[in-house]
Amino acid sequence: MRTVVVIGAGPQGLAAAAHLLERGLEPLVCEQGPGPGSSVAEWGHVRLFSPWSELVDPAAARLLSASGWVPPATGFPTGRQWIEQYLAPLAALLRERIMYGARVTGVARLGRDLTVDEGRPTQPFVVHAVTEQSEEHRVLARAVIDASGTWLTPNPAGAEGIPAIGEARARAHGLVVHRIPDSDEVNALAGQHVVVVGNGHSAATAITLLGRVVQRDPATRVTWVVRRGTVGNALGGGSGDELPERGALGQRAKQLVADGRVSLVTGFRTERCATEGSDVVLHAGDGRALEPASRVFVLTGFRPDLGFLSEVRLGLDPRLQAPSRVASEVDPNAHSCGSIRATGAADLAHPDPGFYVVGAKSYGRAPTFLAVTGFEQVRSVVAEIAGDRAGAERVELVLPDTGVCGGSGLFDAPGDAGRPRSPGRV
Incomplete structure (x- = not known):
C-alpha cells in the first residue's frame, strides 16, 4: 500500500x-x-x-x-x-x-x-x-x-484554560474575538476602549496595530492584559533575536507601554466576562474589573x-x-x-x-x-x-536563537529580576 x-x-x-x-x-x-x-x-x-x-x-x-x-x-x-x-x-x-x-x-x-x-x-x-x-x-x-x-482551537480568556463565565455569550455577540484584527477593524475602533489579552507574538501584533490608532486618535484607549506578574522578555530577545523581525515586534509593543499609549495590566486572571449593552467587562478572580470595552481580542495561544x-x-x-x-x-x-x-x-x-x-x-x-x-x-x-x-x-536544520533566556516572568510576583523566569504562555 x-x-x-x-x-x-x-x-x-x-x-x-x-x-x-x-x-x-x-x-x-x-x-x-x-x-x-x-x-x-x-x-x-x-x-x-x-x-x-x-x-x-x-x-x-x-x-x-x-x-x-x-x-x-x-x-x-x-x-x-x-x-x-x-x-x-x-x-x-x-x-x-x-x-x-x-x-x-x-x-x-x-x-x-x-x-x-x-x-x-x-x-x-x-x-x-x-x-x-x-x-x-x-x-x-x-x-x-x-x-x-x-x-x-484557540485558548479561551478564562485563566484556568476553560472559558470564563459569560465568555461564550460575549463571543456570540462579537464582543470577544480570537483573532488578530486587520487594519479596517482597528480603524473602526478609533475613540473606543479596546482590550488585548495575551503576551505572545499575536498579542504584540494586535497591540502594535492598535497603537497606530492611538497615535492618530488619542481618545482611543488600549488595555493590554497579561496573567503573569510581568511581560518580561517573552515577546522576544530584541537585538539578540536571530529573527530580527520577531525581536523588533516585541520591542515595539513594549515601547507603546513605555510611551503611555497602551495601559498594561499584569497578574489579571479572567474569571468572568460581563456583557453590558454593546460593551463587555472583564472581571478577575482577585476582584479587579476593567473598564467596559467595545472589543476584547483574546490572543492566548x-x-x-x-x-x-x-x-x-x-x-x-x-x-x-x-x-x-x-x-x-x-x-x-x-x-x-x-x-x-x-x-x-x-x-x-x-x-x-x-x-x-x-x-x-x-x-x-x-x-x-x-x-x-x-x-x-x-x-x-x-x-x-x-x-x-x-x-x-539525519538533522538538516539549526533553529535560530530567540535571544531569550527565561521568559514572561514569575507567575505571581512582578519584578524579582534576580530569580529565574519561565517563558510560558499567558
Missing part, C-alpha cells in the same frame, strides 16, 4: 505531500477548508517575521521549479502573499491529490478499536472524513501525517484538537499535549535561550507506528512554532515512512 493520508493542506501538509511524491509514495491530503492554507488565510493581513528563505520547503521548491515557478524575492511576506506566491501554486500541482471541504472525523487501525492489541501494528490505518455535502469517505493508508494545526484521534494510541505529555519527546524540548516551564532543537521522526513517533503529528500541533500548547521546524519534521517523517532510517535520523 502506497497511500499516505495527510491531514491539512497548510504549509506542513503540502510540504509532506511534496516529500511523499519525491519518495514514490502517494499522498492524499484531506483539507477541511475551501482551499490551501485556509487557516493562514484568516490571518492573511499579518506579516510573518520569518523571511521567504525560511518559508519554502525544499522538496516543494523542487516540485514547483520543475513547472517553471520562480522563488519569491527576499523579504517578509504577509500570510496572504505566502498563499498567493507559494502555497496556492504548490496546491495547484497537487490538486488531484487534495480533497477540499473534507473534515477528518476519525483515525483508527483497520478492524481494531483502541483496546485491541492482536495484529494491530500490521493493520493499515483507516481514515474517516466527511465533506461539506455530508458525503462520507473511508480511506485505507499505510501511514497518517496529522498536519491539521491548532488554529481552529492555541491547543491541539485531539477529538478525532480517540482511536489512535498517542504518546502525549499530559501537560502540553505534545508528543512526549517534543514536550521536553518545548516545555515553557523549563525552556531557556537556544535550548529548542529540531525534531524528527523519532521524536514525533507514537505507540501506533506510522502515525505522526507534525507542524504547530506537534508543539501542543507550547508557543512559538516556526515553519522551518515543520519542514524539517516532514522531511524526517517521510524518510521514515519510506524506510530510509538514516535519512530520518
Whole structure:
C-alpha cells in the first residue's frame, strides 16, 4: 500500500505531500477548508517575521521549479502573499491529490478499536472524513501525517484554560474575538476602549496595530492584559533575536507601554466576562474589573484538537499535549535561550507506528512554532515512512536563537529580576 493520508493542506501538509511524491509514495491530503492554507488565510493581513528563505520547503521548491515557478524575492511576506506566491501554486500541482471541504472525523487501525492489541501494528490505518455535502469517505493508508494545526482551537480568556463565565455569550455577540484584527477593524475602533489579552507574538501584533490608532486618535484607549506578574522578555530577545523581525515586534509593543499609549495590566486572571449593552467587562478572580470595552481580542495561544484521534494510541505529555519527546524540548516551564532543537521522526513517533503529528500541533500548547521546524519534521517523517532510517535520523536544520533566556516572568510576583523566569504562555 502506497497511500499516505495527510491531514491539512497548510504549509506542513503540502510540504509532506511534496516529500511523499519525491519518495514514490502517494499522498492524499484531506483539507477541511475551501482551499490551501485556509487557516493562514484568516490571518492573511499579518506579516510573518520569518523571511521567504525560511518559508519554502525544499522538496516543494523542487516540485514547483520543475513547472517553471520562480522563488519569491527576499523579504517578509504577509500570510496572504505566502498563499498567493507559494502555497496556492504548490496546491495547484497537487490538486488531484487534495480533497477540499473534507473534515477528518476519525483515525483508527483497520478492524481494531483502541483496546485491541492482536495484529494491530500490521493493520493499515483507516481514515474517516466527511465533506461539506455530508458525503462520507473511508480511506485505507499505510501511514497518517496529522498536519491539521491548532488554529481552529484557540485558548479561551478564562485563566484556568476553560472559558470564563459569560465568555461564550460575549463571543456570540462579537464582543470577544480570537483573532488578530486587520487594519479596517482597528480603524473602526478609533475613540473606543479596546482590550488585548495575551503576551505572545499575536498579542504584540494586535497591540502594535492598535497603537497606530492611538497615535492618530488619542481618545482611543488600549488595555493590554497579561496573567503573569510581568511581560518580561517573552515577546522576544530584541537585538539578540536571530529573527530580527520577531525581536523588533516585541520591542515595539513594549515601547507603546513605555510611551503611555497602551495601559498594561499584569497578574489579571479572567474569571468572568460581563456583557453590558454593546460593551463587555472583564472581571478577575482577585476582584479587579476593567473598564467596559467595545472589543476584547483574546490572543492566548492555541491547543491541539485531539477529538478525532480517540482511536489512535498517542504518546502525549499530559501537560502540553505534545508528543512526549517534543514536550521536553518545548516545555515553557523549563525552556531557556537556544535550548529548542529540531525534531524528527523519532521524536514525533507514537505507540501506533506510522502515525505522526507534525507542524504547530506537534508543539501542543507550547508557543512559538516556526515553519522551518515543520519542514524539517516532514522531511524526517517521510524518510521514515519510506524506510530510509538514516535519512530520518539525519538533522538538516539549526533553529535560530530567540535571544531569550527565561521568559514572561514569575507567575505571581512582578519584578524579582534576580530569580529565574519561565517563558510560558499567558
